[in-house]
Amino acid sequence: MKIAVCIKQTPDTEARIRIGPEGIDEAGLTWIISPHDESAVEQALQLKERQGGHVTAIALGPGRVESAIREALAMGADSGLHLACDVMPHDAVVIARALAEAISPRAFDLVLTGEQSIDQAGSQVPQRLAVALRWPCVTAVESLQVVDGIVRARRPVEQEEEAVQFAVPGVVGINRRIGEPRYPSFRGIMQARRKTIEVVRVQLGAGPEMVQRLQIPAPKAAGQVQEFGSGIEREVANLLAGKAAA
Amino acid sequence: MPRRYLDADDAFRMTALLGEEERMIMQVAHRYAQEKLEPRALEGNQDEIFHAEIPREMGALGLLGSFIPEEYGGAGVSYTSYGLVARELERIDSGYRSFMSVQSSLVMLPIHVFGTEEQRRTFLPRLATGALIGCFGLTEPNHGSDPGSMETTATPAQGGWVLNGAKMWITNSPIADVAVVWAKVKDASKENGRIRGFLVERGAEGYTTPKTGHKMSLRASLTGEIVLRDVFVPASRVFPEIRGLKGPFTCLNSARYGIVWGALGAAEDCYHRARRYVMERQQFGYPLGSMQLIQTKLANMLTSITQMQLLAWRLGQLMDEGRAAPEMVSLAKRNNCGRALEIARVARDMLGGNGISGEFRVVHHMMNMESVNTYEGTYDIHGLILGRAITGIQAFVPRGNDL
Numbered sequence: 008m009k010i011a012v013c014i015k016q017t018p019d020t021e022a023r024i025r026i027g028p029e030g031i032d033e034a035g036l037t038w039i040i041s042p043h044d045e046s047a048v049e050q051a052l053q054l055k056e057r058q059g060g061h062v063t064a065i066a067l068g069p070g071r072v073e074s075a076i077r078e079a080l081a082m083g084a085d086s087g088l089h090l091a092c093d094v095m096p097h098d099a100v101v102i103a104r105a106l107a108e109a110i111s112p113r114a115f116d117l118v119l120t121g122e123q124s125i126d127q128a129g130s131q132v133p134q135r136l137a138v139a140l141r142w143p144c145v146t147a148v149e150s151l152q153v154v155d156g157i158v159r160a161r162r163p164v165e166q167e168e169e170a171v172q173f174a175v176p177g178v179v180g181i182n183r184r185i186g187e188p189r190y191p192s193f194r195g196i197m198q199a200r201r202k203t204i205e206v207v208r209v210q211l212g213a214g215p216e217m218v219q220r221l222q223i224p225a226p227k228a229a230g231q232v233q234e235f236g237s238g239i240e241r242e243v244a245n246l247l248a249g250k251a252a253a
Numbered sequence: 254m255p256r257r258y259l260d261a262d263d264a265f266r267m268t269a270l271l272g273e274e275e276r277m278i279m280q281v282a283h284r285y286a287q288e289k290l291e292p293r294a295l296e297g298n299q300d301e302i303f304h305a306e307i308p309r310e311m312g313a314l315g316l317l318g319s320f321i322p323e324e325y326g327g328a329g330v331s332y333t334s335y336g337l338v339a340r341e342l343e344r345i346d347s348g349y350r351s352f353m354s355v356q357s358s359l360v361m362l363p364i365h366v367f368g369t370e371e372q373r374r375t376f377l378p379r380l381a382t383g384a385l386i387g388c389f390g391l392t393e394p395n396h397g398s399d400p401g402s403m404e405t406t407a408t409p410a411q412g413g414w415v416l417n418g419a420k421m422w423i424t425n426s427p428i429a430d431v432a433v434v435w436a437k438v439k440d441a442s443k444e445n446g447r448i449r450g451f452l453v454e455r456g457a458e459g460y461t462t463p464k465t466g467h468k469m470s471l472r473a474s475l476t477g478e479i480v481l482r483d484v485f486v487p488a489s490r491v492f493p494e495i496r497g498l499k500g501p502f503t504c505l506n507s508a509r510y511g512i513v514w515g516a517l518g519a520a521e522d523c524y525h526r527a528r529r530y531v532m533e534r535q536q537f538g539y540p541l542g543s544m545q546l547i548q549t550k551l552a553n554m555l556t557s558i559t560q561m562q563l564l565a566w567r568l569g570q571l572m573d574e575g576r577a578a579p580e581m582v583s584l585a586k587r588n589n590c591g592r593a594l595e596i597a598r599v600a601r602d603m604l605g606g607n608g609i610s611g612e613f614r615v616v617h618h619m620m621n622m623e624s625v626n627t628y629e630g631t632y633d634i635h636g637l638i639l640g641r642a643i644t645g646i647q648a649f650v651p652r653g654n655d656l
Contacts, residue, residue, distance in 0.1 A: 025258070035260045037268075039280075074273055081277060190281050193315025193328035196274055 008060035008153070008175075010051045011113070012084065013106055013120035013132070014044040016068060016075035016095075020125060026221050033071075040075045043121025047181040049188035050151055051119050052083045058153075061085045063115070067105055068095040073204060080199035081191035087204035098214030099131035105209050106132070107139035115176065117153065122146045122180035133180030143173040146180025261528070262521075264555055267562040271333070278319075278334040282341035285314055290345045297473035298346055298617045303428070307349070308356070312383030316342075316353055318361035325365060325373055326381030333569035336514035340565075343515035344522040347621035348473030350515040355424045356380060358508035360387030363433050367450060367492040367500060376431060376452070388429035388462075390420035390453075390479045391501045397422075398634045399649070400435070401498055405481065407436040407449060413487040416451060419480050422628070426462040426477035430455050434479065435501050450492040450500050459484040470624040472617075506579050509629050510572055513585040516593035516625055517561045519618045523593075523600035524554045526615050530604050541603070550599055557592045564588060580642040587635035594622040 018024060018031070019039050025032040040048070051062045064079035066072040067090040076087035090109055096102055110118060118140075123130040130146070137144030150161040153175070160171045160179060191199075233239050260266070271279065293304050311317050320335045321327025335357065343350035361380050364372055379385040396403050405418025416436050426432065432453045438444045453460055459482040468476060492500065528551060531541035541547050568585045571577035597619040601608040608615050626632050634649075641647045 035263065035266065035269075037280075074276070077273060078277060190285060190314055191277065192313065193278055193281070193319050193330055193334075194323065196277050196281070196315075197323070197328050197330060199277075200274065 008054065008058060008116045009114060010054060010060055010062045011065055011088075011110055011115040011118045012044070012048050012051045012062060012079065013065050013067075013118065013136070014048065014075055014079055015041045015121070015124045015126075016066060016072040017041040017124055017126040024223065026223055030218075030221055038071060038074065040078055041121055041124045041126070043123060043125070043181055043183050045121075045188040046183045046185055047119040047121050047179075048079050048082055048084060050179075050181055050185060052189070054117075054151075054153055055083075055085075060116075063088055063113075065090065065106065065109060067092065067102060067209070069093055076204050077199050078191060080202045080204075081196040082189060083191075083195060084202075086202060089204050089206045090209045091206050092209050092211055096211055096214065097127065097218050098216040099129050099135055100216070101211050101214040103132050103135035103139055105211055106136050108209070109207060110136075111140060116156070117158070117175050118142075118178045119181055120178070122148070122182050130180075133178050137178040140176070140178065142177050144178040144180070145171040145173070146178075147182050148179050149182050149185050151179060151181070151185065261555060262525075263562075264559045265563060267559075267566050270566055271337070272331075275331065275334050275337060278330060279337040279341065281314060282316065282338045283344075285310070285316070286341045286345045286349070290342070290349055294346045294349075294473060294617075295611055295614065297348065299472070299611050301468070301472045303348065303352070303473060303475045305428075307352070308383030308386055310383070311353060312381060315381075317383055318357045318365075318377065318381050320357070321361050321365055321377060321381065326378035327361070331569070332510065332572035333566070336511060336565060336569045339511040339515040340518035340521075343518035346473045346617060347515065347519060347625050348471045350511070350518070351424050351471060351474045351625075354508045354511045354515070355389055356383075356387055358511055359389035359504045360431070360433055362507050363389075363450060363492065363500065363504050364452070366503060367495040368452075369489070369493055371489065372452065372492075380431075385430045386425055386428050388423050388425040388432045388479070389501075389504065390423055390426070390432050390434040391505075392420060392422050394419060394421045398631060400501065401448075403435065403437055403448070405434070405436040406439040407451065407486075408439050410485065413485055413489075414451065414491060416453065416481040416484045416486055419478060421478050422465070423462070423477055423479050424471075424474055426479050427464040427475045429462065432460075432462075432479055433504075434481070436481075444496075447496045448498060448500065450495060451486045452490040452492075453479075453481070453484060453486055454490070457484050457486070470620040472620075502579070505629055506582050509582045509586040510568065510577070512625060512629060513568060513582070513589045514565045516586075516589040516622070517558070517565050519622060519625070520554075520558055520561060520589075520593035520596040523597045523615050523618050524551070524558055526613065527551070527554070527600040527603045530607070530613070534605075547603065550603060554596050554599065557596060561589045561592055580638055583630065583635040583638040586630060587632050587639070590622065590626040591632050594619075594626045597622045 016038050019037040022036050055062050062084040063086050064076050064084040065088040066076050120133050133146045145160045147162045148160040152159045156175045162169050315328040318327045319330045322329045339350050364376050391400050393403050407414045407416050434451045434453050438447050461480045462477045465476045531547050534541045564585045600615045601619045607613050637648050
């Protein structure tokens with residue numbers, strides 16, 4: 008089975024984000040594979056280990072994203088595909104279109120990706136990618152099996168669980184809760200340099216979404232802590248009413 | 254033009270000097286240490302527990318003997334990467350780094366460098382996975398800084414050697430499956446008095462490893478003795494070529510290099526914890542971090558840490574190029590341990606009463622650094638090694654009184 012895993016490189020969740028004139032200031036920033044995508048890599052590797060196959064890690068973005076691909080290779084992916092552009096686009100439409108154009112001619116059986124990225128959390132790429140490929144799609148997946156070309160996925164829906172089944176090819180959006188990804192072993196890291204990353208320059212068209220300005224949210228003001236009793240309830244009610252009126 | 258600012262975690266951008274693989278190795282070690290070791294470290298240090306599953310966890314990732322070539326079970330990483338691993342482990346506790354250092358530099362390295370092919374094939378792959386644990390016996394009850402006058406002896410016997418003596422302050426000895434033991438040849442030949450290296454396996458008759466109790470430092474790793482009473486070691490378990498102190502010193506040089514990075518990790522953790530604390534803790538209506546006395550302490554810490562980082566990084570480069578002299582390792586080991594101990598003490602002080610509690614995790618580093626500053630060549634001994642290199646005159650042996 009040929010599996011593609013689409014990964015996004017995002018700032019480390021512990022990183023301190025600074026906004027410069029050109030957007031997020033990338034100097035000194037540490038980067039990671041977005042956590043849901045990292046779990047998608049893990050699922051792809053488990054499928055490969057169970058039934059054989061080939062896992063290709065695909066990332067879109069500037070030169071820096073090759074380190075994310077290299078990390079997926081160190082985890083155990085077989086090859087990498089870097090869709091190179093100068094600036095990482097914000098728009099899920101643009102991203103999905105570029106991924107679909109790369110995936111379409113390469114005859115993959117299955118595409119796995121995170122259900123959303125940790126930085127923008129738009130939750131749109133898996134569905135839009137599936138539409139562009141005209142493939143079935145299931146997302147927010149917390150349990151996945153592929154047997155004889157049939158994908159069986161489970162995902163939470165309100166208090167219930169939904170079971171989805173379709174024949175490959177298809178797109179699966181993975182939720183981190185499906186399981187912790189493995190750490191790359193040191194040996195895997197050393198072997199990753201012997202694996203190839205194909206670089207394809209992509210031309211990105213404009214999408215409907217535009218980012219005008221980025222800013223760090225103002226720090227939250229300290230809250231008030233008051234004991235109940237002695238008329239405080241009335242004060243709270245007034246406060247809420249006042250806020251509602253404003 | 255982007256605005257330039259000081260990153261208070263990496264003031265001189267040392268991370269940018271690392272290669273891609275080194276950065277990845279650092280990240281894996283960081284995640285493992287923070288996610289898997291940190292939750293056990295408080296209990297480990299307070300209650301003197303080295304969790305038995307840790308060696309195999311480290312082995313699965315490749316942290317043990319990481320610089321050993323792949324064909325013997327290692328990952329063949331650079332010395333810089335090995336140092337970065339030491340730094341990440343010691344951010345949590347020097348005990349975990351000590352375990353890794355001993356296994357890698359003091360056991361796997363001598364087997365790889367001085368051992369026979371059969372010894373390499375027998376021990377290295379299992380030491381790399383953590384299936385086997387090793388220890389290193391050099392220090393004795395009466396011989397610390399002066400190992401050349403060791404009393405442990407090796408007497409030739411039919412088909413091998415018989416070892417007698419005692420080793421002390423041996424990290425991992427109570428749980429080790431194999432011990433690299435250094436002993437003096439005792440016979441009538443010209444080999445008499447020369448130091449040789451032996452691999453002693455658990456189960457050998459007359460070999461015991463009592464645990465050392467009442468340690469106030471490095472409590473998250475196990476320390477013990479090695480007692481040798483007429484222990485027979487077959488000829489196949491002797492390092493064939495190496496003679497003299499060059500053997501143990503080759504191992505110590507590599508381990509000391511790891512300590513250079515490890516001490517940095519401990520210092521960085523103390524600094525991070527102190528910095529977070531003084532920004533949150535308010536006294537006299539203001540955060541402690543707004544006080545001048547506190548700010549200069551933080552400035553001193555960051556300055557020392559930046560120097561320690563650059564020293565460690567440059568030494569790693571020289572090790573990888575095969576151009577590091579042992580005196581360079583002495584300089585860096587002495588500097589980084591001394592500074593880390595100072596930083597840990599100041600951080601303890603900045604945390605006030607809370608600094609006394611193990612929950613705030615700084616006092617553990619402070620206690621650990623007392624050992625780290627002492628073992629593998631004390632601060633003063635490394636000063637004498639440097640003094641000899643600078644002047645050409647050794648000052649280990651006091652002269653004058655007996656002249």
